Amino acid sequence: MDQRTELSEFLRSRRARLQPEDVGLAHHGGRRRVPGLRREELAQLAGVSVAYYIRLEQGRGLNVSAAVLDAISDVLRLTPAERSHLAHLARPASRRLRTAPRTQQVRPAVQALMDTMEGVPAYVVGRRLDILGWNRLARALLGDFAAMPADERNTAWLVFLDPATRELYADWEDKASAVVAFLRRDVGRYPGDPRLCALIGELSAKSADFRRIWADHDVRDKNFGGKRMRHPVVGPLSLAYETLTLPADPDQQLVTYHAEPGSASALALRELARRAAEPVCSPRRRAERASAAP
Template sequence: MKPTPDSHLGGFLRARRAQLRPEQCGLPATDSARRVTGLRREEVAALAAISVDYYTRLEQGRVRASTPVLATLARALHLNEDEERYLYELAGRTDDRPRRRGRQPQHLRPAMRRLLDQLTHTPALVLGRRLDILAWNPTATALYTDFSALAPARRNYVNLLFTDPAVRELHKEWDPDARDAVAALRLEAAADPGDPELARLVGELSVRDADFRTWWAEHRVSSASYGTKHYRHPVVGDLTLDCDTWASPDGSGQRLMVLTAEPGTSSHDGLRILASWTARTPSNEDLNR
């Protein structure tokens, strides 16, 4: 029987996953129990946030890959530009291949820094692309964590929700908060589907956390621009805070996230205590990413 284009695609996918070492993709290093060379099918599926059954049918040439799936596979399999072009050619979707473009480092806008410095009694963060945490004020440090002590790659709002036990425990209603964060990240992905850093983040979280993998596959989107969050702080106790996010008008994608409490409430008193502890702490840091 003459090979079909889809079977050629399946052969390329099998060959490429056999060439990758698990540790290259943020997976545990190869152990003696591993029966296949390179990545397993289920590992590639998890990295690409698609079902194992769908990926299996792709390798078997029984289904035609959509453009979004090709994009996620290209990132999951760490394809270079030539390999990515070949992938799209095999799938018959050459015209759909996204063109890679350079991405400038994220620099904190001076106006955002001024706003952050003036918010002395409420937690505030500046979020950039991929919900990266670009800057913070002392009260945000007191509420969440010491962001300056984290490696730059870990300073991401979604990453902390899923991988930092203290941040996870802080959220009394972690499930809805985390799902909203995933939906906001989905919106980011739609705006820049070729972002390699976003692909790395999604791949790592998909492998590490089953909830993230499930919620990412749901394709739910949300701007998450406002809402109420409930925290359980280890020192000041329960906090009910209104969360509001304002986008910068310059198109940079930077957003100011501010958490406030109703005056006269115990939550308001709790924020004042946190602010008093951090009055002499440096305000924020530009990551220059």
């Protein structure tokens, strides 16, 4: 990914969100040629020269201090995730971590932990939103990860290119927006990751929805919240999710789902767990059972 372009488009998109009155500037009426704050207005509020800010927005190799980035972030009202993203994008090329450092694998102890969580869907997601590990109930809830090709075992690929996954999420647009914001975060951290660039290229080529949402330049970190699902086996589900960063690898996160105790979703999740725990029979074994039945 071209970091100069990413930096320029990110700053312009954040300026466009704000109006002068949002940051205490008087609006003198009349039609503004561009939406949002002007460059000179942002520079004034951040305490830097207009020329300096223009060079920064154009990504022209400045070694920007943390104080200046903080001032610009304050004016633009950036979230913590957006502040971190800006800091990565503004970092000089010589100091950027341009490639993902290593292949990610789930530690055996983490996989064993997930396997013990028989009533809780749990999976581990890594860089690029690759799905690295899962337990039986996550597989029953979200899809048969084990049967997927490795390059499709990715949350973004599934959300935008797999019809079954799209149908699973009742609030698909919210899910899609979050997924794109997570990918945008990784672009700032690993701009030279060839697999990330290939994934974004494929999604851009095959999904108009991805192209539309990608143009918003939103950035988020995974945390917690709720999801409404339409499961093909047990029906509607309202689930809460939690995201826990694994200390041995901050690029890996354990995601779990749970339902409110006593709710219809809790009963449905329990039924899904029961079905997932049933042994898988081969076609021959199923035929033998059927012939033996009275």
